[in-house]
Amino acid sequence: MKLLVTGGAGFIGSAVVRLAVARGHEVVNLDALTYAACLENVASVSASPLYSFEQADIRDLPALEAIFQKHQPDAVMHLAAESHVDRSIDGPQAFIETNVMGTYNMLQAARHYWEGCGKPKAFRFHHISTDEVFGSLGATGQFTEETPYDPRSPYSASKASSDHLVRAWAETYGLPVVLTNCSNNYGPFHFPEKLIPVVILSALAGKPIPIYGKGENVRDWLYVEDHADALLLVLEKGAVGRSYNIGGENERSNLELVQTICTILDTLKPASAPYADLIEFVTDRPGHDLRYAIDPTRIREELGWRPSVTVEEGLEKTVRWYLENEEWWQPLLGRAGVGERLGRA
Structure with a gap:
C-alpha cells in the first residue's frame, strides 16, 4: 500500500512513517517543516526505496493536488496539525488556518x-484527532465515540472543527474516511515543549520542574509506538465512516506522572539530591481541562487492539531514549518558544 502521511516529520507522524516503512508500505511524507518538525525523526528510514519526502504546506491546495497526482497514493493518513494548547492560547489564528483550513484543503x-481515479472502494482518508475535542471529565466516566463534542481551547476547537469537516465530506461526497481520537502521546522524538520532555530536560539541567496548578489534572497516557500500531490497524481494518478512540489505559495525574519520571531518573542518572526536589507548582493555564479518559472498548472488540506497555514501562523507555539522544534534543532547545512559559492569556 502507498500511504500519503501528512505531518510525517512530527512526533506522532514520524512514528507512523517509521512503522509503515518497516512493515513494507510505501510512504510519502508530506510536511511543511515548521518549528516542531525534524527530519531527523525519520532518518532511520530516509534511505529506504519505500520512502519519499515532499515539503509542502497543507494550507496550499494547488501543492497538495500536485502531490496527489505525482504519487497516486492508496490512502491518506492526515496527522499534520498545530498541536500545542499553550501556543493556541497565545496565537489561535495559526491553529484555525492549519487545522481547519488545512484539513479542508486535504x-x-x-x-x-x-x-478522478473512478472512486476506488479501497481508498481511505484516515483523519487522526484528539480526545480533547470531547472537553473535560469529572472524577469518573470515560470518553466514548458517542461522547458529544465540547472543546475548551482554541486547539481542541480547531481539531473538533476538522473532525466535523471529515464527517461532512464522507456524508456529502461519499469520501471513504475513518477517524481516530487519541489520548496524550509520549515517547521518543517528543518535541521538547510538551510536558514529559520538559520534565526530563528540566531535571537533567537542574532547573525547576514546572507543574500547572496543583498537578491534579489527569490524562490517559499512550506510548507513541503503540499509537502508530493502532493507526495502521484502523487504516487497514477499520470500518469506513467509523471512528475509533485510542487510549493507553494508563490514567495518571500530572503530579503522579512527574514523580514517576523523577524516580526513574534517580535510578538511571542519580544526582546529588532527588529530582523530585526540583518540582515547582506554577500558575495554571486558562481553561485547563481537569481530566481526560478514553473508553477503548470499540477498538479492542472490533479490531483486537490493546496497548503493549504500561505508563511506567513506557516512561522508562522514554527517559532512556532522552538520556541516549542528547544530539537530537539539544539543538531543538533553541527553537522559538521552547523553554518559555506560554499560554498565560
Whole structure:
C-alpha cells in the first residue's frame, strides 16, 4: 500500500512513517517543516526505496493536488496539525488556518484525486484527532465515540472543527474516511515543549520542574509506538465512516506522572539530591481541562487492539531514549518558544 502521511516529520507522524516503512508500505511524507518538525525523526528510514519526502504546506491546495497526482497514493493518513494548547492560547489564528483550513484543503485534494481515479472502494482518508475535542471529565466516566463534542481551547476547537469537516465530506461526497481520537502521546522524538520532555530536560539541567496548578489534572497516557500500531490497524481494518478512540489505559495525574519520571531518573542518572526536589507548582493555564479518559472498548472488540506497555514501562523507555539522544534534543532547545512559559492569556 502507498500511504500519503501528512505531518510525517512530527512526533506522532514520524512514528507512523517509521512503522509503515518497516512493515513494507510505501510512504510519502508530506510536511511543511515548521518549528516542531525534524527530519531527523525519520532518518532511520530516509534511505529506504519505500520512502519519499515532499515539503509542502497543507494550507496550499494547488501543492497538495500536485502531490496527489505525482504519487497516486492508496490512502491518506492526515496527522499534520498545530498541536500545542499553550501556543493556541497565545496565537489561535495559526491553529484555525492549519487545522481547519488545512484539513479542508486535504479533503478537497483527496476528493478530487479519488473522483478522478473512478472512486476506488479501497481508498481511505484516515483523519487522526484528539480526545480533547470531547472537553473535560469529572472524577469518573470515560470518553466514548458517542461522547458529544465540547472543546475548551482554541486547539481542541480547531481539531473538533476538522473532525466535523471529515464527517461532512464522507456524508456529502461519499469520501471513504475513518477517524481516530487519541489520548496524550509520549515517547521518543517528543518535541521538547510538551510536558514529559520538559520534565526530563528540566531535571537533567537542574532547573525547576514546572507543574500547572496543583498537578491534579489527569490524562490517559499512550506510548507513541503503540499509537502508530493502532493507526495502521484502523487504516487497514477499520470500518469506513467509523471512528475509533485510542487510549493507553494508563490514567495518571500530572503530579503522579512527574514523580514517576523523577524516580526513574534517580535510578538511571542519580544526582546529588532527588529530582523530585526540583518540582515547582506554577500558575495554571486558562481553561485547563481537569481530566481526560478514553473508553477503548470499540477498538479492542472490533479490531483486537490493546496497548503493549504500561505508563511506567513506557516512561522508562522514554527517559532512556532522552538520556541516549542528547544530539537530537539539544539543538531543538533553541527553537522559538521552547523553554518559555506560554499560554498565560
